Amino acid sequence: MFYAGSVRTEYRLEPCRTALNRVRDMPFRWSLNPYTGCAHRCTFCYVRNFEQRADRPADDRYGRSIRVKPNVAEVLRRELARPSWRREEVAVGTATDPYQPAEGRFELTRACIRELASADTPFSIVTRGPLVVRDVDLLKEAAAHVRVCVYVSLPTLDERVWRTTEPGTAPPASRLRAVRTLSAAGIEVGIGMAPILPGLSDRPEQLEAVVRVAREAGARGIWASVVHLRPGVREHFLEALACDWPEEVARYEALFATRAYLPAAAAREITAPVRHATASPSPRGRKTVHPQPRQLALAV
Numbered sequence: 001m002f003y004a005g006s007v008r009t010e011y012r013l014e015p016c017r018t019a020l021n022r023v024r025d026m027p028f029r030w031s032l033n034p035y036t037g038c039a040h041r042c043t044f045c046y047v048r049n050f051e052q053r054a055d056r057p058a059d060d061r062y063g064r065s066i067r068v069k070p071n072v073a074e075v076l077r078r079e080l081a082r083p084s085w086r087r088e089e090v091a092v093g094t095a096t097d098p099y100q101p102a103e104g105r106f107e108l109t110r111a112c113i114r115e116l117a118s119a120d121t122p123f124s125i126v127t128r129g130p131l132v133v134r135d136v137d138l139l140k141e142a143a144a145h146v147r148v149c150v151y152v153s154l155p156t157l158d159e160r161v162w163r164t165t166e167p168g169t170a171p172p173a174s175r176l177r178a179v180r181t182l183s184a185a186g187i188e189v190g191i192g193m194a195p196i197l198p199g200l201s202d203r204p205e206q207l208e209a210v211v212r213v214a215r216e217a218g219a220r221g222i223w224a225s226v227v228h229l230r231p232g233v234r235e236h237f238l239e240a241l242a243c244d245w246p247e248e249v250a251r252y253e254a255l256f257a258t259r260a261y262l263p264a265a266a267a268r269e270i271t272a273p274v275r276h277a278t279a280s281p282s283p284r285g286r287k288t289v290h291p292q293p294r295q296l297a298l299a300v
Helices: 047-052 072-080 101-106 108-118 128-141 159-166 172-184 204-217 233-244 246-255 264-279
Strands: 002-004 009-013 020-022 030-032 066-068 088-093 123-127 149-151 188-196 220-225
Touching: 009 101, 020 159, 066 101, 072 108, 072 233, 088 108, 101 159, 108 123, 108 128, 123 128, 128 149, 149 172, 149 220, 159 233, 172 188, 172 204, 188 204, 204 220, 220 264, 233 246
Parallel strands: 009 066, 030 088, 088 123, 123 149, 149 188, 188 220
Antiparallel strands: 002 009, 020 030
């Protein structure tokens, strides 16, 4: 156990017994998370719900203790070597960012990518961390044999919304540079506009601006989804909202009074500007693919 960073973050070394997690009702069947807990400490992070259910802090203490799986690559290697393994897609970073600051020290995500590539297993990555460009060499090598896709999360360009709701993340401009680097290297890269926050980042011009710069940076896929507030997430998000945008509290209390997710019709209305913007040809002369959203609640 040790501490690092200006915000006191505890890193706990906790060896894992399994690396791959089976997933249901998603475009992929397996997920992989080299870390548990995330120093990005986004106010809307849905993993707070899992932390609360595990009797761990879901409030402002979330993200101050990161559980590191030092043996995750070795365990993954054994699981991928099983005769029963069918080389199905593995989604990396579904419940905690694989390129959060801890990765700069431990390099567990890099080690796992190497194992996935060696086992001819396709994989995708979801991250808000520009550190992903460090692994361009491995990603290019893997992409020569299996399908590899990186999704960079970029829900808004609004500086106040970003700084306030994603306090531990890199600026949007840094993430866009990562998209450009990955695209230039020939790696399939997309943008995840998630979560969109009603009243804060859902104006059509805000959403259209993200689509425009994402396409200019070389993103081949763009998807969007609206915030959802499950227990543990709801309490923390509303508390943060009351501090930063008190005028919006009533709106959210009404929207999420009896549910964690907005009705499908309401969510489609909010994301409509994204669909309209991606329907037109991109600067490279082709339409932007709009794949299924992947930022949904998954087991840690």
